[in-house]
Each structure stands twice: as structure tokens, then as C-alpha cells.
Amino acid sequence: MQNEARLLHITGIVQGVGFRPFIYQLAKVYGLFGYVKNLGNYVEVLIEGNKESLDKFVKELPEKKPPLAKVKEIKTKNVHFSGYSKFIIVPSESGVFENSIIPPDTAICEQCRSEIFDPSSRYFHYPFTVCTNCGPRYTTVRTLPYDRENTTMADFPLCPECEIEYTDPLNRRYHAQPVCCPKCGPEIWLSDSEGNVLVKGYEAISHASDLLQQGSILAVKGFGGFHIACNAREEEPVTELRRRLRRPEQPFAVMAKSAVVAETFARLDGEGREYLTSHRRPITVLPRSKAFNLAEAVTPGLHNIGVMLPYTGTQNLLFDCVPDAVYVMTSANLPGRPMVVENKEALEKLKGIVDYYLLHNRVIANRNDDTVIRIVNGRAAFIRRSRGFVPEPVELPFELKASIGVGAE
Ligand SMILES: [Zn+2]
Ligand SMILES: [Zn+2]
Secondary structure: OOEEEEEEEEEEEOOOOOHHHHHHHHHHHOOOEEEEEEOOOOEEEEEEEEHHHHHHHHHHHHHHOOOOOEEEEEEEEEEOOOOOOOEEEOOOOOOOOOOOOOOOOEOOOHHHHHHHOOOOOOOOOOOOOOOOOOEOOHHHEOOOOOOHHHEHHHHOOOOHHHHHHHHOOOOOOOOOOOOOOOOOOOOEEEEEOOOOEEEEOHHHHHHHHHHHHOOOOEEEEOOOOEEEEEEOOOHHHHHHHHHHHOOOOOOOOEEEOOHHHHOOOEOOOHHHHHHHHOOOOOEEEEEEOOOOOOOHHHOOOOOEEEEEOOOOHHHHHHOOOOOOOEEEEEEOOOOOOOOOOOHHHHHHHOEOOEOEEEEEOOOOOOOOOOOEEEEEOOEEEEEEOOOOOOOOOOOOOOOOOOOOOOOOO
16 A cells, blocks of 8 residues: 655644643554654644555544644645654654643543542542643743643652653653652641641541531642632631631632532533533632522622632542532632732731641642633623633634733733
């Protein structure tokens, strides 16, 4: 059969989302040879083989792409056949990435989530479990290109087991920059209001969940900042939090384990349900249900409520012992100030506001507050476009003749 060669230039969100190993695997399926490499604002693929396999490869590429990848355009041209004898992933070169797009942070995926609840997995109860399809991204990036040594994960050298997963193109964790495990990754701990460490690891999370049930107010460090959390089912902790924050009325967002729990106090229709459960996990402002059974102090006098589902491992584990718990999860910032991101800063600035701290030692390189979406006339409107969306570009539906600057307000 006649061999042919094609050169593909693929643009979109194709870096840091498992795109190159996906191409590698797809090439293997069709017995094609050549290479894939990152070239900054696009990925280049050279594939060689018989015409029928090449056609299938090109057709299936956008259909089977990894969940977090977004293919904007594929330019294909026939090129001279060079006779590659295998398919390779070419290592990234430095200096060509200035225009590359950093992927946004994404909620823990179903596979990783099941691992943290599986006693036989080495990721059991480990809150920083991630793979190519999930986890923090933007909030870890110190500089480009998006490689591990340029992220806050550089502080945690890979252990041999993680190294094997990270370097195997057929593994779900191949080149997933935030990969880590209980042996080599960040640590979580619970501290009192003075910063004294009370307990570490999963015990810290289960203890935090007990404290929340008992009415304490906690600071919880996440991907892109801190939340202040308390039990949203009881009036007293919510009222106490309002008193300490001097916020008598501003509604608080809440977090529930699943859409099933959220449905007991909010109405989830079409778009609202879709956004709430999407891997971007925004705070979705939904109408309160008739059976609303949370503390009235959560959204005093309002007919709607901001709801989100857990997106970090820690948040998922906080629901482990009390699956129907609902927590207030409000951004930890003082009025008019940006959200707190550093442990030391949290201990100083949240003094008198929280009773305990659930902290970890991964540095937050970029502050990233929760996104807030409201459904207006059946369509989603951004109140705040942030975690899960930023820094993805906004595609304008028209041509812009001049440049514009758009600020937060
Ligand atoms: Zn995952
Ligand atoms: Zn490890």
C-alpha cells in the first residue's frame, strides 16, 4: 500500500491537558509513525502511514480528544514521506512558549475521586490526587512554559512511583504537571488559631469535618485561595460568622456534596444543573426550593442561593463522614481586599474570624476566586469569571479594529 505523510498544525487548548500522549496513543492504534511536538501556540504532528489509517487518525483526532482539550483549528497538508520507524513525543524546547495558553484549574475527575475513596489505592485519602484530566493548573504557574519546574509543584520532587506514572505515555498521569502522592506531594494539616499544628493528613480533614458539625468556623486553603467555612444547616454558626465578618446581609455561597443534595434546597433546571455539575464547578446562583432547609442567615430575605459542588480532593473528603452536610464556603477576604492566599497571611488576617485552619504547603502562585454564574432567561451570565475559566481567552463574536482594556469593574 502507498505510504503518505501529513503535517498537522493544531491550535486551541492543547497544552497541559494530555494532548501529546493522546496523539501518541491514537497514532499507535493506527500503526502510524512520526512525531508530535509543542510549538508554543500550536501543536505540530507529523504522521506517516497508509492513506486509510491517516484519514481515520485525522477524523478521530477532534472526536476523541482529551476532556480538557479544546481544538480550535486543525490545518492539514500533505508533505514529503520521510520514513519514520516509530512515533515519538518530542520534548518541549524552551523559548517558544510565550503565546501558549495555560489551562484553567479543573475539578478532580471521577477516576481520581474514586481513587481517593479506594482503600486499595496508593492515593487513598490523599487530597492532592490529580491526573492529566483534572486538578489545579493556572493557580500553580509561576512562569511559562507550563512545565513542572515552572510551577509551585517544583517544590515537591517526584518519588520513583510517581516518576514512572509521569513518564509513561500510556499512563493517565503522563506529564500531568501537578502529579504527586502521599510520599512526595504537599501535606495538609489542621492548626488552631495560633498556628499550632493539631493533626496532619486525612485525620486533619476528618477532624475539620467534625469541628464544622460542632459549629466551629474554619479557614480552608484550596487551589487559588482560602475559603471561610461553617455549617450552613445551623443558624448559629452562620449568624456568628456574619457577626465576626461584620457582614449582616451579603449572601454566602454554599457547597454541597452532589446535585442530589443541592436539589433539597435549590431548584436545578437545565442550564443551572449543567453549570453546577460541570468540571469548571462555578458558584451557580439558583432559585431556592420550596423545601429550603438551610439556615435562613445564609441568604437572608433572598429567593436564590449561590451553590457549588466540591472541586478539590480536600473538599470531597470533607463530605466523607457527613454526606448530606452543606457548608458555607465564602472567599476569605476582608471587605475591599483581595482573597487571602498565604498561610502566614491567613493566620494574621483571619484572626478572630476563624477558630481553626485547614492548611497545606503548596504555594498559590496565582490568586483565583470562585467563578459566579447566574442563569438569566435560561442563559448563563457571568457575575465573576474566574476559577475554572481563567485564563482561557474570551472569543469575541466580531472582529475588533482597535485594542481594548477591560478591568474587573
Ligand atoms: Zn484526575
Ligand atoms: Zn509520589
